[in-house]
Amino acid sequence: MVNVVIGLEVHVQLKTKSKIFCSCPTNYRDVEPNENLCPTCTAQPGSKPFGLNKTALDNLLKIALALNCKVKDSSVIQRKHYLYPDLPSGYQRTSKPIGIEGNLGKIRIREVHIEEDPGRYELREGTVDYNRAGIPLIEIVTEPDMRSPDDAREFLDELAAILGYLDVARGEPGSMRADANVSIDGGTRVEVKNINSFSGVVAALAYEIVRQQNVLRRGGKVIMETRHFEEATGSTTTLRKKETEEDYRYMPDPDVPPITIKQSHVTELGKTMPELPRAKSARLSKDFGIRSEDAWILVAEVEIADLFEKMAKKAAPQKVALWIRGPLKKQLNYRELTMRQSGLNEEWLSELFDMFETAELSDKAMEQTLIALFDMKRSPRKIATELDLLMTKDTKEIDRVIEAVVNENPKSIEDYKAGNEKALNFVIGNAIKLLKGKADSKLVRELILKRIKEKK
């Protein structure tokens, strides 16, 4: 493996009711283009920024604390000058660092600051939507401490989990973006911009590392440049070559008074902080005796961790853990839902899990009930009863089905006897199908084997 050095600049849109420097609403995804506008966020001649949104600053402070940063006593809003159609004022307001010298595990955090999002420029149509202009944004800058795309993935997964716990970020697609700096073998640093999702970061890094390796392999030289990530193709293309750093002519914004942050306020905010994923994972693993890799998966979403804690008080924790990360997560992922979005509650899921554990539901019936639960949203017992999924107690029916499948599949039985294990599975599958999943597959297997022996 080559020696890879990766640093990230992660942009996260903060969750606030109003924009960062005016009182326009922030629901830019729910409204027609250019609806949430005022003189200030469109930089009309004469307009001025209102005060820095206090919720936005508090949200930043919570994130800074979660990233173990030191919080500065003061900061300044600066103007970063550049010309682009999405930027109505011709400069972006961006603060000097507010959180500094933090870390998330082994990745050091250089700084966290706040800034305003520009509008959205559609290059092809030549149109601009300023609804997004003024959405509060933070930038988290890491030290170049990542050595592989997987390191970046781990870092971003944990960061995403933290943001979810704190409930301070907008969280929708496109609300978290990143720029990545990559160099290999101590070579020139290349910046990849326009990565609009955390999964995109991993793809962009993987591509960029291979690209740089190929350049070097062919005897070429990696040049200092800014590259653009193309989501559709998963590749990066040259955006601009730069001989020197761009000059944004940073200047303190005379319209915004310096930001002062009282350490007592930071302490108060610190008291409101929830238990964060890392600590929670360690505690769950210790208190419930579950494997640490399972605990780490459970804590990725706070609602799932909470669900586990409640369920694990009523049942065997390790089994609960495996059930959540197995069947439940499978269904959530398939639907692209978070636990919170799913609308499922602990009461139903505990009931379902209990029915499964006490063999009232077979594994297949449990899965079917769970699937139905997403739509029907009521007691799993009622659902299972309505759909006739409860394990059958009618042994005569089981016996009848087993007799039938053994008789109807003589070839498979012969194959099994000849040593082909898979042939038996086929027979079991047929039996389960006929029983509509109302019998436990282990039990069916035992009964079939017994019947085969008897038939000898």
Added chain:
Amino acid sequence: MAIKKPHAASVSAEENLHRKLDMIDKRDAEVKAFIEVYREEALKSAKEVDKRIKDGKAGPLAGLVVAVKNNIAVKGKRLTCASKMLENHHAVYNATVVEKLIAADAIIIGSVNLDEYACGVDGTYSALQRTRNPLDLERVPGGSSAGSGASVAAGMCDAALGSDTGGSVRCPAAFCNAYGLKPTYGAVSRYGLADLAMSLDQIGVISKDKTIMKRVFDAIRGPDPRDQTTQLAENVSKKAAEVKVIGVPKEFFEGVDKHIAAGVRKRIKELEKNYEVREVSIPTLRYTVPIYQLTMAAEFSSAMQKYDGLRYGFPADRNEDLYTSFAKARDASLGKEIKRRIMVGTYITMKEFKDAWYSHALKAREVMKEEFASVMKDVDVLAGPAMPTPPWKFGEEMTPLEMYAADMLTIAANLTGTPAIVEPLSSDFKDGAIQFYGRHFEDDVLFRI
């Protein structure tokens, strides 16, 4: 607070407005103070105000006719900044000061001319029209609030709002023989005032009547959540400070026209009857022009970024790449002085040159503030001339540097954020004006001398 009668006791708001409109009809073809006269709206609001006066519900400025410098937003009206860039731009909102004038029952008669984007000292840099001094049409009215000074001097309004970044209210007040006030930075909301230099700009008032000027100032002052730099206005001590000691900085008289200097000295002599007068020294006053030029240009270049031809000015050419079209739009829509200041400002804030220029200016400005604060511990106000010369004649060629030097007595108030007032010395505008500086948020004190 409600004042039941308009300022001229026997005159209705409508009658007062008609007199002003008549004067505009009579003289503005040659003076050219107004960019737009809001005749119909003004007549309508005068009628409404008269009704409120009758009902005893009128606001504190009931019936006063006010003109507004055209870098201050009046909703639905052109906000040109006297630039080709904004010639057809209509404001979509009211500046806070305009809201306050309306709430106080003032009648806004129209928008008045200025040097383009308020960049100039005599009014001749307007890209739209040339305003003349009504007291002598061969002479400049002073700038950049040229139309504000000229409309007041010609009797076309009772008071005019101007903006003052380096003396732009006080210069035309002095040249047009009127009173002019540049309030403390932060005393009046700038929301709706197009930026020249954000840390120096302040909206002020010009009037031939000191009492009217004070009433207008009282109506427009106060904190505004839409301008964060007005937060300090809440901390103003309401107690009426007394003027006991007047300081006279010797630097204020360096390079000043002899006749004006003598007139100001004479006036100060008279003040000795009632006040203790002391000569003081504020050495950094000698550096006001370079400190100001650097600070102003840096901020101005930032403020002008938004005028890229996409939203304002001659429309950008879609067939060209963005940066070429930006450059062309700016080249075609902005005047020479504007370009000069943008280029200087951009240059001195570049990474490479910042420490040689802009950073020095910021430091020097802090030193000046300290010197002022230290001197003003012992003196209540400072006195000196307002402008170093009487208004010059059109065609008297001046280099940009000579032009910039004309600001030397006024810009210290902007750099330090202190309030300043100018008052005519005699009925002849060529005699010049005296200027008083006060302490932060002691604007009221300036009216008690």
